[in-house]
Amino acid sequence: MRRARSPAALLPGLWLAIFFAFPFLLVLRLSLSDTALAIPPYTPRIDWSAGIEGLKAFFAALDVEMYRRLGEDRLYFDAYVSSLQFAATGTILALLVGYPMAYGMAKCRPGTRSVLLMLVILPFWTSFLIRVYAWIGILKPQGLLNAFLGLIGIEPLDLLYTPAAVQIGLVYSYLPFMVLPLYAALERLDHTLLEAAADLGSPPWKSFWQVTWPLSIPGVIAGCLLCFIPMVGEFIIPDLLGGPGSLMIGRAIWMEFFANRDWPFASAVAIVLLVTLVLPIVLYQRQQAKALEAGR
């Protein structure tokens, strides 16, 4: 039986078209254009007065020159790699910090739970920019961290404007995105499963690896994706906390777009970033769907 489509079912498609597909096509079109000294600073532009001929001329003028340039410039390749490294390390650190946090929260009594949940969400009520600035105050040579280290007699650390500072900033900023899906997965976990494991002879620490961890994997994947993807494109944190050595692709895009006014090139950089991020997710989902079918 063919299911009748209700207008409500069209809504997500419409929203995706307006807020995702259309901007993406704009960027894609920009990336296939050439840089020009004009306002806006790119060419070709569609000559609507020429009708079909104008459209034809527009499509004929599109090319992949920007991508070729991108492939030739080692700097961008390095920026991609270093962004992926920053994001991967940051995601793993966020998981290491966030998992015990979410686990502890899920074990609390319901009243305490909601308070802790509130505290995790609370930082979102202040501006992201201000929170990153606050880290400058903590990490700078005479900052809070070094004052504390001085108190307990440890040599001061020179962290600000180093890759380590960027890493700290990334973990701090994206930790809630790790904790919340993990908490949701762990809180749902049926306590009797742990009792069943104990009943079948599994000591508590083994039950964690045999029951809790595998059942929290969907939360781990969701948390990691939610951290990793925005971390790769992160621009403010490396700009404020990182030195010249902490090259990240988000910052490169910003430079090309605003400093060099090279919109087509910035767009090409952004498209390549998008593809590198989307491809693994799509592959993962297809593999998941296959695994699910195989089980039937």
Next chain:
Amino acid sequence: MSRPPAAKPPRTQPVRRNIGAVRSSFAPWNDPDATPLVRFEGVTKRFGDHVAVDDISLDIYPGEFFALLGPSGCGKTTLMRMLAGFESLDAGRITLAGVDLAGAPPHQRPVNMMFQSYALFPHLTVEQNIAFGLKQEGMGKKDIAARVAEMLALVKLEAFARRKPDQLSGGQKQRVALARAIARKPRMLLLDEPLGALDKKLREETQFELMDLQVELGVTFLIVTHDQEEAMVMADRIAVMRDGRIVQIGRPEEVYEAPSSRYVAEFLGDVNLFETRVEAIDHPMAHLDLAEASTGFYVLDDDCPAPGSTVWLAVRPEKMRISLDAPPAGEKNVLAGEIWDIGYTGDWTNYIVELPGGRLVRVAQANARRFVDRPIGWDDKVWVSFDPDAGVVLTS
């Protein structure tokens, strides 16, 4: 010449027979030399102010199928969870085969539990679920595979070995849970409301399967249930619980036919309770006084207190007769009334009879015949009667 005094009419002496319809030679609880497998000694558990389990002492013998029966909140599940190690004891001790279980965490106890929700691991296949307990023992891969295959055959789920629990029906899940719990050959299997989630037909089938399995495995079973039929069908002995205490222990027939209190009589099956006064005791019979019964009741005087005391006579509906004809004058244990309601269930018909005072009496009759000469209808005048040994005199 004076006439010889009229001979007393011969009194029909009721013949005392064995209780219940089942003969069983398995009764280790009556054997003074038998050693119990599990002993609860003065076991108490409090949750805040609430006493969930109140000073319970109980012996369960090897090979027994023992049922803890009671309404929800009576402490039966808590008692079982204490044996499994999921609840601590506030007083008393539990020994298994003579070993005190205090301090042994759940994963070190030689008992296995089948959970009410089944608690199957959703991320593992059927065979992995069954293998879980064996893996913990450090059993070799080959031995595990052999034992899992054996268990799958036992519960007839060979075709479902690679399925995940959410791809199984309720009955199949129940079997996997059972197979998982017995795979480790526990000393004792604990079953928490094992059939609660199954539909009626499947439940009856599974009851007999569980009984067969228990005999086949020779494992001691402890079952927790609120379903009296389930407990009666399967168990060798039943402990009826109320408010954290055991109110009666006995074979299903004993608990049903000789309840020790109104609570037990009412909890197991249907019962008509008459509050009466003991008029006289003429061993082996007792006369009870009741306004609705013109001639009073005339019953066995077992455990009947002295004349003048208030007692309750409990008579099961299926032990009463119903008739459209008045019984011969002078017959005892007769109540006259009018049909108030009739419930036809196919195998049984339940007649609700209203006595002159407004009290309702329930009579159940097996529909042994397909055709009836004079069917009973609404508002018919009827007579209800029962034998002297049909009722139980209760003092509490």
